[in-house]
Amino acid sequence: MKTINQYIFVMLSFFLLVSCNNDGDTAVLSGFGAGELKASVTDIVLTNELNGNLVLSLAWNTAEPVVSPSDKYGTAADLVTNILQFSTESNFATIKEFTETNSAKSFIGSALNSLALNMGAKAGQPITLYARLKSVLGGNVEPEYSNVVSLNITPFEKAFYLYMPKANNYTDFSNKLCSREGDGKYEGYVEAAQWDNFKFSTEASMTTGTVFGSAPNSLYSLDSSSDQWNIWFDEGGYFLVKANTNTLTWSKTAITSFCVTGEFNGWSLSDDPMTYDSTTKKWSVTCNISTVLYGIQIIGNQNWDFKYGDNDATGELSAGESIAIAQTGVYTITMDLSDPTKYTYTITKN
Incomplete structure (x- = not known):
């Protein structure tokens, strides 16, 4: 990391700037300056499969301000506020900010995808986001800005799935429904044999997310409790399957042609x-x-x-x-x- 070469000396005012001890010492703050920002990657193509994966880490170093004489006043590092800024414009005319208490910020796929879409990106089309660190020390001191990092991000149209693992081993998640609007209403076409047993899962796993079976004695009612039964097809064929996690119901329509x-x-x-x-x-x-x-x-x-x-x-x-x-x-x-x-x-x- 780059060493902070320039120091800005300011007199402490308010709670920070002006303070004298009984011997007439004047407290002086030094070491406040711009940080250096680094990204783990700069080109990212996002997919639904990366939703829960770590896809980007931004890390920075900042100087630790010191109040002199340090043996009496120690450091003032907690007085600095670090703000991570993103913009679609290199001059940061419009920005989205995250106030940070750590020296790094990580994004999983779904979070970075939402950020890109919220800042005007279109699914499947790359967008350049500019990132920088703004360091602030009180209202009377000009903020310091780090270097700018350019991030090329291709977002995707997020799909919300409801998987249908079969009850023989609950490991086959190839059949699934989709909620295109993310509103809890799912549908999809499925081929099934008579008496095929299955459950619905919000993740391609039976140990994460929410697993729905049928309510006892009510085949078309969904139940996420430990009392749930398997769900099954009482006839074989090709079906349009719909499920609603808001009303806890599901249905099937046999497709004859x-x-x-x-x-x-x-x-x-x-x-x-x-x-x-x-x-x-x-x-x-x-x-x-x-x-x-x-x-x-x-x-x-x-x-x-x-x-x-x-x-x-x-x-x-x-x-x-x-x-x-x-x-x-x-x-x-x-x-x-x-x-x-x-x-x-x-x-x-x-």
Whole structure:
């Protein structure tokens, strides 16, 4: 660490500056100066898997002010306030501050992700945050600032999961639901066999987070107490599973079909059914789309209230929308509902 070379001498006022002993000594403060700030890393790509991991440490050294004569007055280090500042601008025109009592600050993934998003970053896009240490010694002394550290951070859209480990060993956390809004309402698509037993867990672990089973004698009521039972599927198949940790309930809807419909097949709910592949976890169908007016939609369970589309042509499905088709032709349409954070599709012209 860099040695503080410059000392600023000030007379103590208020509780700090002016003080004389019986022998006429004058108390003088020295050693107050700028600190040096260092970062453990400067380029950080955040992911949901790093939520609980340590991803950044900022450490600094600051001078320890001494009141002379030190044999009578000792040090005044506790009179210095250190404030860690962050800004998206190198001139620190706008800042976010953390008052620190230690000589370091650490961030886990979720905390740094929240900081970046709160300061205007967009998920998946890198942002530069500038960090510096502001040291303050009373209102009558100008603050000192450390060097500036530039941090390149790529945040992510945080996903809140509810995992579904099977009861045979509670170690398989591959099935999970997602709360995209973080509001305690979760959903996801799951393939299950009849009498598959499982529980819900807020972490990919049975020893951390909250584990929900079913309430005794009430299959669709969630219970986090020690009295909980396993949850199970009383039928096998492919399901849209929803859970609400606010109302402590869950539900399943058996999916009997997905079909592609549009003007090309008279808006039929059965003429172009999709086929599910358990290995790839994808639905697919090949259609001869002879007219492209109004686009197409993907309909579940032959129910118009259960439809997906993509008005913005992002490749991500949204409820109640349509998918535009540029020209007529034979297309293979594939839908992937295996990732509860987003449902996706592809359209390939044959």
